[in-house]
Amino acid sequence: MKMSSFFKNSLLIAIAVVCTVSFQSCLDDDDNHYYYGKIPNALVTVKADADNTLYLQLDDETTLLPTNLSTSPFGDKEVRALVNYTEVENPSSKYSKAVHVNWIDSILTKPIAADLGEENDKVYGTDPVEIVNDWVTIAEDGYLTLRFRTVWGDPFKTHFVNLLLSQNPDNPYEVEFRHNANGDTYGENQDALVAFKLDGLPDTEGKTVKLKLKWKSFSGDKSAEFDYCTRKSVTPPTPALTATRGNAHLSLN
Structure with missing residues (x-):
């Protein structure tokens, strides 16, 4: 996804504000925040499957299996998070894609x-x-x-x-x-x-x-x-194509 330099800077400021401004319920997991100078390329839900396998829900249909994370850096909490990931060729089993997580940071x-x-x-x-x-x-x-x-x-x-x-x-x-x-x-x-x-x-x-x-x-x-649409079952669906993300269905008045 292409983003202007203005948007990149604004979003990086937003990420910083989430855990630096005095703000209710912001997770204090500094040891688990990895930035590597890269901007986020996805917004996900951090979940665990029935067999406690960690995975990331990218949208209503697409699931990501993080090959370099065996447990959630946020404990047993289900949270929304910003992530920078890279697709890898590893088997993804019942998940849509296998990925390498470069960094991940929860949001409130x-x-x-x-x-x-x-x-x-x-x-x-x-x-x-x-x-x-x-x-x-x-x-x-x-x-x-x-x-x-x-x-x-x-x-x-x-x-x-x-x-x-x-x-x-x-x-x-x-x-x-x-x-x-x-x-x-x-x-x-x-x-x-x-x-x-x-x-x-x-x-x-x-x-x-x-x-x-x-x-x-x-x-x-x-x-x-x-x-x-009400959230569907947390069980990962059959592998599917990644949906295009955007704001086409948001109208501000």
Whole structure:
């Protein structure tokens, strides 16, 4: 995938921000972060099969068998992660491809937050963010992964981000991104990444529906729609061609 130098620099900043800014639930696994000066070429879910074989879910159909990793660097946690990998000729068995992982780094991965009713604003905040429309902002494999941009200033203040069900009776596939800056509302614009597991949404029963995301931006309320299908079985499917990744199905309003 070709990316402009501006995007490369922006994404590398985003990677750095995820684990350097004071940020809730960021994994502190510095010994397991390998960069080698290479940009990520995939966004994956780190999983284990029924026989505890480590594999990477690239999209809703494509699975990668990492030949140089026998166990997950993130323990028994299923997380979304940025990875730089190289395809290899090793047998991939029931997985789509065999790969050599050059480096891998987890991103903040969370469930949908509990609805606290009248306490939502107080607990989850109403501070603005911008959702960045690029290849890592995507709904796939049962997760909504977002690159977002906001103001960061005080390194001693913790920012909190959460996803809530919007409680729209006319649309069960509507969610709301919340940001609590904890008073840290002055500074520079920087980016970060977060992924939310969508298992709290109704089963789409194999159909693709529109998932609506709402958030408060610096210029007012905004929304976006994603193509979404309930996560399929975690059992790796028959080897298949790698799907083309992109944002063709994301529309920002």
